[in-house]
Amino acid sequence: MCTELKCIFFVKFWETRGPEIRAQAPSGFISDEMFKSFDYKDISPKDVLCYRIIKFVYYDLSVVGFPIQKRDLSKYESERGVIRFNTCFVFNAEADTTVYECVIKKLELCFVRMEEESSFISNLNDSQMQAIISRIFQGLKSDGFVQMVLPDLTSLALKPAVKSSSSKLKVLLSDVPTLTCSPVNLLRGHWDLISVRVIKLINGLRTVKEIITVTSAEEALVLSCLKNLLYSKLIVMLPSFRFSDLYILTSLFNSFLSDQNLQQKCFDAVRVNYNHSVTIEHVSKVFSLLSNHIPLKKVAHEFADILDLRRLVQFGVRHGILSKIHKYPCLVNKLPFLEQIEKKILETAPLTASKVDLSATNFPGFKYPDNKGPPGIDKGFAKSTSISTSSSTMRQLPPMPLPSPVLGSNTLPRNYPRITIGVIEEEPPTEAEIQRTIQRSETALSKLKMKFFDGSHHTEELACIFDVPLTEFETMLECSPGVVIYMK
Missing domain, CATH: 1.10.10 (Arc Repressor Mutant, subunit A)
Structure with a gap:
């Protein structure tokens, strides 16, 4: 959305006289009646809101400022030790004003420096301020930036930020x-x-x-x-390059045939043998073969000694002459996709709860029966991250050590008794329990992956996301129920 600058005005506040517009450009844009209808809390807010970007909407206008408040009892004795001022920029109500926030803040901080060094604001000269505001408004309005010399002979450069996309x-x-x-x-x-x-x-x-x-x-x-x-x-x-890919020509191929400069760039980029020059006939023949849905591997052998096929394809895609055909999987029926997994879960036995024995201790010198240590401590957890639910493996994790109190006279107060720490006992999981855990994790993973099969992600992107080889991933999709693959 276009951000059009409407007006810039400078306001100074007196504790005894109130606020007044001391300069504005263009002149008369903010009338006295309009200014009196402004809420002074927006232009001159409380102390905690000073030195912050303040924005308010007045009918169809948006006013943005950076209020300043300085306290010095000796310097501003006549104004109760406070000086306040604000430079406001006016835009349309629907305009995006964030690009001008850096300009407003930099300008106000420049006025603060001038006040600290030469009392520029407290001894304000209306003609000087009017010249500064008019120069800034004209530069930002016409050129999009302004570079000028201030009355204290310092340079000032202002330019709205470029909104990054x-x-x-x-x-x-x-x-x-x-x-x-x-x-x-x-x-x-x-x-x-x-x-x-x-x-x-x-x-x-x-x-x-x-x-x-x-x-x-x-x-x-x-x-x-x-x-x-x-x-x-x-x-x-x-897009990634493979010799089994398919490409089609776009409407920019006609422009390529008439643009000799672009043709020369193409010839210089794809030439592999300087003894054989690349001509427009060679490039056009390759493009015509690709447009007939012929894979690259059938074209590469014929032109291997003349041009680099990979560079030619990348050049064509980069300049919009070629477009790669991708495969997009779409899950049209979710029930068969999940029922096949959930059916296997229901066939397995339910998991048994773990037992906890709090009577055991873990102090040095304590011996377990038969010196075997706490039971179940060396059992790992079954974890599967495979996209396929047909086969899974169990990975043994290293045992987790049990916590033990640190001995010593300086560790805890003497009047605190030592607390016995329980030992967690786990029965060895059966094969059915392990399989059920794996199937449950696969179900959760499958539900998570269903959102990717909506027809907006191609197989190369999904294979990278799931960290599966592309050929294996495409083969798996072809065997998945309810999945339809279309090409475009």
Whole structure:
């Protein structure tokens, strides 16, 4: 939504005279009647709300300010030791004013500095303030920024913030980031350590998931770094490349045939043998074969000595000439998908509750019967994270040590008796109990994964999310009941 600046006005408050507009641009935009109808608590709030962005709506206008209050009994004795002022920006009521908050705050803090150094606000010259407000309004209104010299000979530069949309950019784990410029030139800039590591790993072959694995950094940090690079147009996101993929031509192919500069860029990017020049006939023939739903592996052998097929496909996808065909699974009937798992759960025996023996102790010197230690302490937990429910394995976890009190005279007060710590006894789980635990975890996992099978996520993305090889994942989907796969 467009944020149009309507007016800027400066207000100074007197403890004895009240508030007055000392300068505004354009002149007369805020009339005396309108200003008197403002709520003074919004323009001059309480002490706790000073030095904060304050916004209020007046009919179809939105007023944003940054109120300032300074106390100095010796300097502002005539005004009861307080000076207050505020510079307000006026917009439409529905405008997004967040981009101007940095401008308002910087301007007000500049006035605070001038007041501390030269008493600029307390000895205010209306003509000087009017010139400052008019210059700022004209610069922001016409040019989008302002750079000027203030009366104390210091420079002031103001520019609204560019609202970043990098958070709205979508980066999939299966995408392949590709640099749009030389990595040597890109690394000359000032980057953080994570960004440097990520930039060095971008080669047009590694997927986002592989980059996260190699960097050993948090997934959120790597994704945020890639979004910033994508927003700055330093990288582009391309689909992963496989020789079994299918592609189709788009309507931009006709523009490619008439654009000689784009053709030359394509020839330079895909040439592998400088003894054989790449022509538009070679590229057009490859594109025509791909448009007939012929896999890349059948085309690669014929043009292996002339051009790099992977680079040609990536060039076509990057410039919108080619579009990759993805497979999208959609769960059209959820009941067969879950009934098959829940049926196996009902066939198994119910789990037995664990028993707790509080009579046992854990002090040094205490001996268990037959010196075998506490029963059940070496039992692990069965855990399954496989997407398939047909087969699962049990992983033995290391035993968890029991807590024991720390001995010593300085540990606890002497009048506190030592507390006996109970020992948890667990019966060995039966095979049916283990299988039932696994089936329950698989049911919860399946319900969680159902939200991904809504037809909006393709198989390459889902295979990366579930950490399953793509071919195995697609084979598993074909055998799943109630799942329909469509291509687009």
